[in-house]
Amino acid sequence: MFEKFNDTARIALLAAKDIADHVHQDHIGTEHLLLAVTGGYGPATRQWKNAPGISPKTEAVIAALGIAPETIAAQAVAELTYGTSYDTGRLPFSENLKQVLEYALRSSMILGDNHVGPEHLLAGLARNSSGAAGAALSRLGITDLMIQAAIQDSTPAPSPTAARSCDVYVPVGKSIFKNGAKIYPDLAAAQTAHPDQEIAPFTIQLADGEFFDVCTMYPKPSSWGKFASYPDAFAAAAELGNVPGASIQVRIMTPHATEHRGKDSRGHDIILGRSVEYTTERLMTRVLGTQERTAAKKEGARV
Structure with missing residues (x-):
């Protein structure tokens, strides 16, 4: 289970142990985790050495609930009780807390997340109605479905x-090179345009920040629009294709970020700013690069 927990969730569990140690309990309970997840707010928590503070994601989730983290933390503090244990070794999870961890994992899966974070722990705490944390959240009218x-x-x-x-x-065959290297966004469009030819699918991998650019080369070079998806770029290019004498291209734009550095008054290196320049690449090159086409021709393949 714990391999899916991200670093902030693991830190919250460690902080819950510190809180349980501080109140001399012989176990880690849901109230300890609730206080850890909400950042350990309040004067009584300042002496806890590993109070992690609230994670930005959990803070955003609580803000979406229309409540302050301090309000939830105050309810958690109200649930704390002092025990008589002074063993600061390994403390077991209470049965309620074990259920909370299972519920948190389920919440993560329901939401389609690939990790368990403090925000999922918060949902698990609300789901476990028999625990002290669940009671505290219930008093505030907070449910696990609201948190999700x-x-x-x-x-x-x-x-x-x-x-x-x-x-x-x-379309497979020599026409892929002769007729403007026609590339289509879906199988139906390709089959309609080339009913007597075999159609081959290709997958284009786009890196972060890359997009499709539709441009006219004639009568004058100009960029007509930038598109995140190829179907949108294809439709725009088809519309421009009705312009007499126009040569239309769909290109892939690749960003290259550059940091501009300098020195401050103390002589320390600092980043003054960043700029992004784009290089263009023909769509056909990304679909079937020059090396692959050359190799295919040598082998006599019909591409």
Whole structure:
């Protein structure tokens, strides 16, 4: 189970142990983890040596719930009780906390996440209604379903030009080179345009930040638009293709970031700024590079 826990979740579990040590308990309970997950807020927690502070993701989730972390932490503090154990060795998890960890893993799976973070631990704590933390969250009207929804709401959408792959389709045969190297966004479009030819699929791998650029080379060079998906770029190129005498290309734009460095008044190296320049690459080159085409021709393959 714990191999899916990220570093901040593991730190929260270690902080929960410190809290349990501080109140002389012989086990780690849900109330200790709730206080650790919310960052150990409040005057009583300042003396705990490993109070980690709240993770940015958990803070965003709690903000999406419309409540302050300090409010949840105060409820957790109210659930703390002092024991008589002074053994600071390995403390076992309570049965409720074991359930919480299982619920957290389930929440992560339900949400399609590939890790368990403090935000999933918070959902697990709310799901375990028999534990002290579950009671504290219930008093605030917080449920595990609300936390799961908040996790989704606080998760930023991926960049449209994040690393990705897309499938394109090309007609097999010499026409792939002679007729403008036609590349299609789907099988149906390729079959409609080339009903008597075999159609071959290719997968294009795009790195982070790369996008498709539609440009006209004639009557004058100009970029008509930038697109995250090939189907959108293809549609734009088809629209421009109705312009008499226009030569249309769909290119892949690859970013190259450069850091500009200098020195501050003390002579220390600092980054003054960053700039991004783009290099262009013909789409056909990415689909079937020069080396692959040369090798295919030598072998007599029909590409």
